[in-house]
Each structure stands twice: as structure tokens, then as C-alpha cells.
Amino acid sequence: MFSSPAFLPPERQGALDLPGIFGRVLLAFAGYYVMARVGLAYAIVGGAISPVWPPAGVAVALVWWLGPWVLPGIFLGSWLANMQGAPGPVYSLGIAVAATAGAWVAARLVRRWAAGYDLLQSLPGLVRFGAGAALVATMVAASMGALTMAWSGLLPWSRLGSGWLTWWLGDAMGVIVMSPALLAWRLPIHWAWTRARVIELGALLCGLLLAAMMVFLWGAPQLAGDAPLAFVVYPFVIWAGLRFGAHGAAVATFLLVAISLWGTTQGLGPFGRFSSPQAFWLMQIYITCLATTAHVLAALSAQRRAAEEKLREQAMLLDKATDAIVVRGPDDRVAYWNKSAERLFGFTAAEMIGRDETPLLYKDAAPFHEAKAAVLRDGEWAGELKTRTKTGDERIIFSRCTRLPGAPGAARSVLAINTDITDRKRLESHFLRSQRMESIGTMAGGIAHDLNNVLAPIFMGLPIVRESVTDPEALATIRAMELSAGRGAEVIKQVLLFARGVEGQRAPLHAGRLLRDVEHMIRETFPKSIRIERAWSADLWTLVGDATQLHQVLLNLCVNARDAMPGGGELKLHAANVTLDTNYSSLNPEARSGPHVRIDVVDTGEGIPLDKLERIFEPFFTTKDVGRGTGLGLATSQAIVRNHGGFIHVYSEPGKGSTFRIHLPAQPGASTDEEIARAPLPRGQGQLLLVVDDEEAIRTTLARTLERHGYRAITAKDGAEAVGIYAEQKAEIAAVITDMMMPVMDGPATIIALQRMNPHVKIIGASGHDANGKVAKAAGAGVRHFMPKPYTAETLLKTLREVLGEE
Known part of the structure; x- marks a missing residue:
């Protein structure tokens, strides 16, 4: 029975340790025997019943602490202590059995009733401990002991009831006083041994001892009848329980029991004037109330500390949360403000606690008040709100609000969990804008194809007309027409470039031409209130880069400059050749020494x-109002410039404008547009060329241009007709010029059909744009030469010379 694992404490379960068991039995024997001799010295009934029986508390603590193996030691200690002066051995054995049974029952009841509770540091555990060990178990020992004394003749049967009551109260007092005193020292001390705490403890002990001696010893002869004086010690007991927990309550109770017991047995103190056993019953009731008060307060104090620690842990967890968590009172004053709220809004908890958050966080408070009304009405609300930070930055939050429980009819507080979705909203806006741009790009591609087909005959026909005209005015008109057509082609190119994000490969790029293109675009599109100034020399060095990406960089900077001047101002585009030395590059980690083209975009x-x-x-950081910028323009521009081996710096001063300075690596030896001399157009040697296009004007103009420059031409209106013609004259046809977008059979299908008939056929592709990847398909079939519409006669003839010159 005693070896049942369920009975043993968890830390004591396992294999038997005989030396350890013997040591525990010996300890229990010595402890019980000594305490029993002390208790018997104060016996008031039959020489065996004491008003306070400390061995009962020692036995319960030892069984609870060391396990059931100490019961033999308790039995031996009780038997030997009661043998002196006993009427016979049966009496001593009966008392020993009663003491052992009481301890065993107490441990069993407490372990069953108080399972899962801290005995001394929680009120439920303390109540269960008192009920099981101090009340029920002591009744078992008192019943067995009182019957043994009556049977042995030490207690008259007529006084069995009063003897039982005195025994029971004495055992209960022993358990209440001694068990907590022993078990408390297994608990960790919750306070630090600081100087202030030591001084406080000394003051408590001195005050307690002085008050106890004054009540139970010194003042007894004059104040014996003034029982209310006993309550002078209560403040010190309360002090001990609240400030020093179970340890303080145990020590205070032990000292008061010892002093009050000594004074009462000597006929002193408020209970000394009563006859025995009445005096000791009153003292027992008094000590029981005193000890209960001390230990209950200690348990409540421990529960409060545990609750506060739990709250601190929860507060730490809330502070670790990424969401801003706020608790608002009924008057909108902040009651709780976590660390994430500090990071999101910029206000510290000290700044916000007790203040109304509405004027601080909401520029327009109407949506906030609507949300507040909804949560108070429905119990919860979730939605987006626009807020602002301490620095004035606008943020968009997704707020989940819950009405906290409260007394019926009382105003309720609100818990708000706020997630910053500003960046996500900007990303969504950018994504939607990208989708719109993609749709625009798809539509623009179709329009560009048609417009390029319209411009292609003009580009190729105007040189023919110019050759047959000698009148200077007519030639000037033709030149104006060429410029207008070129301008239209550039507009179409820019539409495709920026609407669809078409990217080209890196190639030598003339910085002046790049700047002129950007200047032309912003002059056409920016408000007239913005004056545009350009300054660069004609000998700007050549860049190696992607024209599309560099156009995007300059245009981003110019658009930002425009937005920074809503009322108008001056926008400057400056460029110059510079050579960065090693000293400059050592001071600027992004820079590399060598020739660069420096481009400045300056605004006022x-x-x-x-x-x-x-x-x-x-990325996503913008100084513009919500909805006016994605925060990606400058991040993208910096990435492009760095990808080209350059770097970008900004210089700005509030109220005086900004300067964005770009350095791009350059090639000083390359020729500029102005230095390229116009070479004579190459001519053919009578080769036969097959022209395939669904536009009759393009077919006719292209054939005429070829014939005027030494070629023969044959035309087809679609791919099917072209395949038929090539099948009949493939031996004579030197090359095929085909459009990519045609009805019946498009360009890629035509190319594949021609290559099946002649794997070595020479093909030049032409298209207004890469619609549906047709250019890519043609390239995959082995076509290496493409001409973007509209193309000039010069482009056509140079491409033909390159193709026909290949082996």
C-alpha cells in the first residue's frame, strides 16, 4: 500500500533507495519524538492532551515532503514519547497508531483534494490543505487517541467529549502552525535580500515580538481582562503575510503560538484569567483565526504576484506582436498601447496613455466614429482606416475592433488590433496600374501596327519623290514631311516603349540623342508653366546601355521634378563629359574611375x-500624397543606373529644389551622330526579291524602292500566296521580305513553310511590334534579321546588303 506510485510524490517515484528510506525514517523519528516531548510538557488533560500538538504538523509535513516511508519513524517517535508515565504498553501503542493514522489520512486527503494546486500559494490549495489535514485527518487521530485514553483510565468517560475536542483542536493547531512552517521553506523566496528588505524584516520581527510580549506577558497583571488587546498583533501578522508571503506567515504564526502558549500556561495574557480548558480553547480559536488570516493573505499575495507575472508575460507577448494593439476606454482615452503601436504611430505609451487618440491619429475622424459606433452596437468591427503618424505621415491600417465585456449598462472599452497595410495597398495599386498599363500596351500594340503600316509607304516613298524633284520649295516640303513622319514614328515607339515596357539589348547609345528624345517628350506633355532648359555639348561621349531603361530613368526623374512644381517652375536637363579619378572613386564606393557622362535633372x-x-x-517610400505615387520610381531608377555600372546622387534643400545627378560609364572614342557621314545607299545587282505584306500601299512602295536601287521585286498579299510563288521560282528568288502579322497565313507560319522547301532561304522579317510573340517565333525558326516598321529606304537597303552578303 505504501509503495503505490500514485501515493508517492512525483519526485520520489522510482526504484527503492534503502539507505535513503532509513535516513528518512530516522529523521521522522527524531523530529516527532522531540516535538512530542515539547507538546507533552504543556499537557492539560490526562497528562497527554496539549492545547497545541506540534508533532501533528511535523508528521503531516514529513509524510507530504518525504513520502509514506516516514510513517514507521512517526510511529516509533510517538510510541517512545508516550511510554514515559504511561499506564501500560497498550496505551502507548494506541497513541502511536492514532498519530500515524492521522498523518497518513492527512497526506492521502490532501494529495487527493489539492491535486494540481499549490498548497500555500493559492487560496484553493490552502483551503483544501486546511480541510484535509487540519480538520478531517485530525478528527481521526483525536477519536482514536481519546478512546485510547478513556479505555486506559486516563480520561474519564464523562469527559470524553471535552477531551476529544481539546485533542482535536490541539492537533489542528499543530497542523496549522507547524506544517506551513516546514513546507514554506521548500518554496523559493520571492523577494530579493536588499538592504531595504532586510531593514523591513527586522522592523517586522521587532514589532511583532514587542506586541506579542506586551499582550501575553508584560501587560497581563493590569490588563488581564481586556481581551480585545490581543488584536494588537494583527497588523504585524497582516504585514508578514502580505509582504513576506508563506515564509513570513509561517514565522509570525510560530512566534505568536509560542509566546501566547507560554503566557496562557502561566496564567498571563488575555486568556490567562480563564480556567483550564476554557482558556486554552479560547487561545486555540484565537491562534486559528490569526494563522488563517496570515496564510490566507500570503496565498492571496502569491496569487496576485502570479497574476501580475502572467500579465507581464502577456504584455511582453503583446509587445512582441507585429500588430499595433490599443485598448480605448469609453471616452476614447487610451488605456493600453503596445510597442508595435509605438513603432507604427510614433507616439510612446507614456505619451498616449490617458489621452484621446482621435485628434492625434485621425485627420478625418468621421470614419473612426462610424467604426466606433458599429463596434459598440454589434460587438465587433473590421475595416480600413486612414491614420497619421506623429511626424504627419499618412498610413492605412486594417483595424479589428472588439467590445470588451463589462458591467450591464456600463460603458464598454474597445480593443483594437491594427495592421499597417500601407505598403500592401501601394503594391495593390501598383499591380492594378500595371494591369491597366498592360491592357493599354496590348491595345497600343495593335494601333501601332496599323500606324506603322500607314507610315511605312511614306518613309519609303518620300526618297523616291525627292529624287524626281528639283524645286527648292518642294524639297523643303518633302523634308518637312520626312520630319513629320519621323516624329510620328517616334511617338509610336515611345508609346510601345513606356506603355508595354519593351526592352532592347544593350548597344552603343549616343547620350545626346537620348537626352533629345526625353526633352522632346517632356516639352510635348508637361504643363507650359514649367520652363525647360537644356545644356549639353554636341560631343557627348557614347554610352553602352539599354535605351528603354535609360529613357525610363530620365523620364522618372523628370516626372518627379514636374510633381515637385505644381505651381510651375524651371526644369533643367544638363549633361557633360567627366573623368572620375581614383581619388573620387575612393571617396564614393559606388563610383569607378574612368570616363563618364554626367546627367543632371534639376528642378526649382x-x-x-x-x-x-x-x-x-x-521601395514603396514616397513623399507624394496617397494615390499619386507608388514609391517605386526612384528605387527602379537607382537599380537601372547601378545595373549600368553607374550611380545616382541627390542634392536637395526644402524650398530650394532638388538635383538628381547621374554618372554613367562612357566610351570617349565612339562617334556621335553628327560625326557619322552619310554614305551612298547600297545598290543591288538585279537580284529577285519576294515582298510579302497584306498592305497594298506597302507592297507597291517597297517594290518600287527596290527596283529604283537595282533589284527586281515580286509581291504577295499573304503567306499562302507567297508560298505558292516561292514554290515556282525558288531557284531565282534571292531573299524574302515578309511582314509578321498577316491574314490567312502569318509571318512565322510562312517562314516555316519556306524553310521546309529551302532550308537555306534568306528571310528578312518586318513588323510594327512583337505582337503575340511572333517575332520571337520567327527568331526561333532561325530568322536573324528584322526591320521595325516604319523603316527607311536606307535601313532596307543596308539590311539587304548584309543578308545577301552572307554565305
Whole structure:
């Protein structure tokens, strides 16, 4: 029975340890025997019943602490202690059995009733411990002991009831006083041994001892009848329980029991004037109330500390949360403000606790008040709100609000969990804008194809007309027509370039031409209130890069400059050749020594505040109002410039404008547009060419241009007709010029059919744009030469010379 694992404490379960068991039995024997001799010295009934029986508390603590193996030691200690002066051995054995049974029952009941509770540091555990060990188990021992004394003749049967009551109260007092005193020292001390705490403990002990001696010893002869004086010690007991927990309550109770017991046995104190056993019954009731008060307060204090620790842990978890968590009172004053709220809004908890958040966080408070009304009405609400930070930055949050429980009819507080979705909303806006641009690009591609087909005959026909005209005015008109057609082609190219994001390969690029294209675009599209100034020399060095991407960089900077001057101003485009030396590159980690083209985009706008200047290249960071910018323009521009081996710096001052300076690696030896001399157009040697296009004007003009420059031409209106013609004259046809987008049979299908008939056929592709990947399909079939519409006669003839010159 005693070896049942369920009975043993968890830390004591396992294999038997005989030396350890013997040591525990010996300890229990010695402890019980000594305490029993002390208790018997104060016996008031039959020489065996004491008003306070400390061995009962020692036995319960030892069985609970060391396990059931200490019961033999308790039995031996009780038997030997009661043998002296006993009427016979049966009496001593009966008392020993009663003491052992009481301890065993107490441990069993407490382990069953208080399972899962802390005995001394929780009120439920303390109540279960008192009920099981101090009340029920002591009744078992008192019943067995009182019957043994009556049977042995030490207690008259007529006084069996009063003897039983005194025994039971004495055992209960022993359990209440001694068990907590022993078990408390297994608990960790919750306070630190600071100087202030030691001084406080000394003051408590001195005050307690002085009050106890004054009540139970010194003042007894004059104040014996003034029982209310006993309550002088209560403040010190309360002090001990609240400030020093179970340890303080145990020590205070032990000292008061010892002093009050000594004074009462000597006829002193408020209970000394009563006859025995009445005096000891009153003292027992008094000590029981005193000890109960001390231990209950200690348990409540421990529960409060545990609750506070749990709250601190929960607060730490809330502070670790990425969401801003706020609790608002009924008057909108902040009651809780976690660390994430500090990071999101910029206000510290000290700044916000007790303040109304509405004027601080909401520029337009109407949506907030609507949300508040909804959560108070329905219990919860979730939605988006526009807020602002301490620095004035606008943020968009997704707020989940819940009405907290409260007394019926009382105003309720609200818990708000706020997630910053500003970047996500900007990304969504950018994504939707990208989708719109993709749709626009698809539509623009179709329009561009038609417009290029319209411009192609003009480009090829005007040189023919110019050759037959000698009148200077007519030649000037033709030149104006050529310029207008070229301008139209550039507009179409820019539409495709920026609407669809078409990218080309890196190639030598003339910086002046790049700047002229950007200047032309912004002059045509920017408000007239913005004056545009250009300054660069004609001998700008050549860049190696992607024209599309560099156009995007310059256009981004110019658009930002325009937005910084809503009321108008001056926009400057400056460029110059510079050579960076090693000293400059050592001071600028992004720079590399060597020749560069420096491009400045200068505006006279609002400027950029210093606290935002360091963040302007961060993705999604923007100084523009919500809805006016994605925050990706400058980040993309910086990435493109760095990808080209260059770097970009910004110089700005609020109220005086901004300067964005770009350095791009250059090639000084390359020729510029102005240095390229116009060479004579190459001519054919009578080769026969097959022209395939669904536009009759293009077929006719292209054939005439070829014939005027030494070629013969045969035309087809679609791919099917072209395949038929080539099948009949493939031996004579030197090359095929075919459009990519045609009805019946498009360009890629025509190319594949021609290559099946002649794997070595020479083909030149032509298209207004890469619609549906047709150019890519043709390239995959082995076609290496393409001419973007509209193309000039010069482009056509040079491409033909290259194709026909290949082996």
C-alpha cells in the first residue's frame, strides 16, 4: 500500500533507495519524538492532551515532503514519547497508531483534494490543505487517541467529549502552525535580500515580538481582562503575510503560538484569567483565526504576484506582436498601447496613455466614429482606416475592433488590433496600374501596327519623290514631311516603349540623342508653366546601355521634378563629359574611375526634407500624397543606373529644389551622330526579291524602292500566296521580305513553310511590334534579321546588303 506510485510524490517515484528510506525514517523519528516531548510538557488533560500538538504538523509535513516511508519513524517517535508515565504498553501503542493514522489520512486527503494546486500559494490549495489535514485527518487521530485514553483510565468517560475536542483542536493547531512552517521553506523566496528588505524584516520581527510580549506577558497583571488587546498583533501578522508571503506567515504564526502558549500556561495574557480548558480553547480559536488570516493573505499575495507575472508575460507577448494593439476606454482615452503601436504611430505609451487618440491619429475622424459606433452596437468591427503618424505621415491600417465585456449598462472599452497595410495597398495599386498599363500596351500594340503600316509607304516613298524633284520649295516640303513622319514614328515607339515596357539589348547609345528624345517628350506633355532648359555639348561621349531603361530613368526623374512644381517652375536637363579619378572613386564606393557622362535633372520645386532624403530610394517610400505615387520610381531608377555600372546622387534643400545627378560609364572614342557621314545607299545587282505584306500601299512602295536601287521585286498579299510563288521560282528568288502579322497565313507560319522547301532561304522579317510573340517565333525558326516598321529606304537597303552578303 505504501509503495503505490500514485501515493508517492512525483519526485520520489522510482526504484527503492534503502539507505535513503532509513535516513528518512530516522529523521521522522527524531523530529516527532522531540516535538512530542515539547507538546507533552504543556499537557492539560490526562497528562497527554496539549492545547497545541506540534508533532501533528511535523508528521503531516514529513509524510507530504518525504513520502509514506516516514510513517514507521512517526510511529516509533510517538510510541517512545508516550511510554514515559504511561499506564501500560497498550496505551502507548494506541497513541502511536492514532498519530500515524492521522498523518497518513492527512497526506492521502490532501494529495487527493489539492491535486494540481499549490498548497500555500493559492487560496484553493490552502483551503483544501486546511480541510484535509487540519480538520478531517485530525478528527481521526483525536477519536482514536481519546478512546485510547478513556479505555486506559486516563480520561474519564464523562469527559470524553471535552477531551476529544481539546485533542482535536490541539492537533489542528499543530497542523496549522507547524506544517506551513516546514513546507514554506521548500518554496523559493520571492523577494530579493536588499538592504531595504532586510531593514523591513527586522522592523517586522521587532514589532511583532514587542506586541506579542506586551499582550501575553508584560501587560497581563493590569490588563488581564481586556481581551480585545490581543488584536494588537494583527497588523504585524497582516504585514508578514502580505509582504513576506508563506515564509513570513509561517514565522509570525510560530512566534505568536509560542509566546501566547507560554503566557496562557502561566496564567498571563488575555486568556490567562480563564480556567483550564476554557482558556486554552479560547487561545486555540484565537491562534486559528490569526494563522488563517496570515496564510490566507500570503496565498492571496502569491496569487496576485502570479497574476501580475502572467500579465507581464502577456504584455511582453503583446509587445512582441507585429500588430499595433490599443485598448480605448469609453471616452476614447487610451488605456493600453503596445510597442508595435509605438513603432507604427510614433507616439510612446507614456505619451498616449490617458489621452484621446482621435485628434492625434485621425485627420478625418468621421470614419473612426462610424467604426466606433458599429463596434459598440454589434460587438465587433473590421475595416480600413486612414491614420497619421506623429511626424504627419499618412498610413492605412486594417483595424479589428472588439467590445470588451463589462458591467450591464456600463460603458464598454474597445480593443483594437491594427495592421499597417500601407505598403500592401501601394503594391495593390501598383499591380492594378500595371494591369491597366498592360491592357493599354496590348491595345497600343495593335494601333501601332496599323500606324506603322500607314507610315511605312511614306518613309519609303518620300526618297523616291525627292529624287524626281528639283524645286527648292518642294524639297523643303518633302523634308518637312520626312520630319513629320519621323516624329510620328517616334511617338509610336515611345508609346510601345513606356506603355508595354519593351526592352532592347544593350548597344552603343549616343547620350545626346537620348537626352533629345526625353526633352522632346517632356516639352510635348508637361504643363507650359514649367520652363525647360537644356545644356549639353554636341560631343557627348557614347554610352553602352539599354535605351528603354535609360529613357525610363530620365523620364522618372523628370516626372518627379514636374510633381515637385505644381505651381510651375524651371526644369533643367544638363549633361557633360567627366573623368572620375581614383581619388573620387575612393571617396564614393559606388563610383569607378574612368570616363563618364554626367546627367543632371534639376528642378526649382519644394525640395525634400532632410529626414526623408535618406529614404527616397527605398521601395514603396514616397513623399507624394496617397494615390499619386507608388514609391517605386526612384528605387527602379537607382537599380537601372547601378545595373549600368553607374550611380545616382541627390542634392536637395526644402524650398530650394532638388538635383538628381547621374554618372554613367562612357566610351570617349565612339562617334556621335553628327560625326557619322552619310554614305551612298547600297545598290543591288538585279537580284529577285519576294515582298510579302497584306498592305497594298506597302507592297507597291517597297517594290518600287527596290527596283529604283537595282533589284527586281515580286509581291504577295499573304503567306499562302507567297508560298505558292516561292514554290515556282525558288531557284531565282534571292531573299524574302515578309511582314509578321498577316491574314490567312502569318509571318512565322510562312517562314516555316519556306524553310521546309529551302532550308537555306534568306528571310528578312518586318513588323510594327512583337505582337503575340511572333517575332520571337520567327527568331526561333532561325530568322536573324528584322526591320521595325516604319523603316527607311536606307535601313532596307543596308539590311539587304548584309543578308545577301552572307554565305
